[in-house]
Amino acid sequence: MIPDGERPDARTTAQSAHVVPIRWYEPSGAPTTSSPTLLWLHGGGFFRGGLDQPEAHAVAGALAQLGVRVATVGYRLAPVPGLGWVRPRSGSSRVRFPLPLDDVLTAYRAVAARSPDGVVLGGASAGACLAAAATLRSTDDGRRPSGAVFAYGFFHAVHPRHRDARQRSRRHRRITHAPWALDVMNRNYVGSRGATSERSAFPGGHDVGAFPRTLVVNAEHDNMRASGDLFAAELGAAGVDVAHHVLPGTRHAFLNHPGPAAFSTATAMIAAWIHSPDTPTDRAAG
Template identity: 30%
Template sequence: MSSSTSPESPITPSCGGVWDPDVAVIVDRIVAANLPPARVAGVEAVRRNLEAIIRPAGPDMESVVTTQFGGPHGTVPVRIYRPVGVPAIGAPGLVWFHGGGMIMGTLDSFDRLARDVASATGAVLINVDYRLAPEHRYPVGNDEAYAALCWAHESAEEIGLDNTQIGLGGDSAGGGLAASTALRARNEGGPAIAQQVLFYPGLERRRDRPSMREFGDSPFLVAEDIDWMKSLYLGDDPSVDDEYGVPALATSLAGLPPSVIAVGYADPLRDGVEEYGDRLRDAGVPTAQLRYPGVGHGFAMQVPTVIRARAAVREVGALVAARFAFTP
C-alpha cells in the first residue's frame, strides 16, 4: 500500500508561500525570538527549552502508567498509555520512541504526542525514555530501543497486549530508532513486529539533497544542527557508521514490517525519508508514504495549533488502526 496526501505543487495558496497560515504564525514567533542555533546554545539549554514548552492537555486515556524495565545499560522508564475503549486484554500495541535528536526529550515533553498517537491509532502506546547523548553515545539508545521491543513482547500478557499485534513507531530521531530496531529484529531473528510507524524519521547523516538545500535553514530544523546532534550520538567519523546507527546504510530492506511514513514538504529530511520509503516499496514491503504540504519538521508536535498536523495524525492513525485490524 502506498499513498500521498500532497499535490505535485506543495505551495499553499492561502499563505502565498511554503507554510500553512497557522504554521506561518509559529515561524514568525520563532524568528522574532531570535534564539541561537541549537549547536550554539548547547545541550543543556536546548533541553531546558524543550521541557519549558507548555502544551494543552491531550486526549483522555483509560489509564496512564509509568513503570520501568531492566535494560542492557540499566533500568529504562516507560509510560504506558491505554486509550479509552481499548480492551484490557488482547489490545494492539505500539512501542514508541520520542524525538529530540538523541540529545533531548523526556516522557513529560512528549506526553502530548504520545496521547495523540495512542488516541488516533487505538493502540496501547509504550513511550520509552531511552538514555540520551552525549552522556550515553551510540549504541546505548539503540540497545535500549531493541530491549524495549523485547520487553513489550515478554510483558504482553501483563500489559494486556496481543503479542502478534505489537508495532514500532517514533518521531524524528525516535523514528530512526524504530527503523533501526526493525532492522535488528529482522537480522537477529528477534520479536515479530506488526508494523512500523515513522514520522519524519532521522535515518541518515546530513546529505546534499534538494530538500536539505532548500530547507536547511528551516526554523524547525537547521542543517548544521543536524550534524551537531548526529556527532554527539554517533561520533564524528562516518566511516564507522552501521545500519543500526544510520538505517539508510542498510543494504537490503526486504523482510521488514509493513510501514507508514509521514513527512512534511518543508522538512530538510524529506528527500532522505522518501527515498527510504521508496526502497521499502521496492523491497516488497507494504508501505504508505504520506507527504504533507504546508508543514516542516516536527509537525506532529503541533497538533494543538496546526490544522494539518491534526489531520496528519488522524490519517496516520487510521492507517495504523486498519493494519492492526487486518493483521492475520
C-alpha cells in the same frame, strides 16, 4: 500526577543496572478490534527530549483516544553537540550509540511480552531513526515487529541534499536543521565519523528488505524530508509494503505542537493505519 489511561513502568537491561522508563497509554473505552501496541519514540536529535514533551506525551494521548494502545520510552540521550566530543564522563547520564538503541530494544522486549496482538515500532525525527534501527535489530533476532511508523524521520549517516533548489529554499530555515549541522548531530550520536556506517546506527542505504509494513509521514518544508523520502523509496524498492505521505504546508516537528490541524491529521492517519493492516498502500504526493 499520572494522567488517566497512563501507567508508569520500567525495565532493566541485562548488561547493567540502568532502568529504562516505559510509560503506558491505554485506549479509551473497550477496543472494537484487536490491534498491536505502538511503541513510540520521541525525537530531539538524539540529545534532547523526554517522556513529557508533546511529541511523546501528547501524541500517545491522542492515539489512545483513537483506540491505540501506546507505550513511550525514556531512552538515554547523547551529549549536547559541540560539548561532548570527548567520551562522556564516568557516571554521566549522557551516552552514545549503541546504548540508546539498547534501551529501545529492552523496551521492545518488555512491551512485546504484554502485547499479544504484536508491536508496531514508531517514532518521530531521531526517534524514527531509532525505531528503524530497532526494527532491523529485532528482525535479525527473530522478533520482527508487526509494523513500523516513521514521522519526519532521518535515516542516513549523511543527510541527502535535495536536488530541487526551489523546494530546498522553502524548507526549514533553522540553522540547526541545515544539512551540515544535521551531519554533525549524527556524528555526535555515534561518537566518530567511522561509526556512522553502522547499519544499526543509520539504516538508510542498507538492506531493508526484511522490514514489516511501514507508514512514512513526512513534512513538506523540512530539510530532513530528503532522507525520509529516500528511505521510503528504499523500502519500496526492496519490496516492503510502504505507505508514504507528505503533509502539505508542514514543517519539521509538527507533532510537538498539538494545536494545529497537522497534529490531528497525522495522529488520525497513524491510528487508521494501525487499525487497518490491509489498507492499500498510498503513494506520496508533492
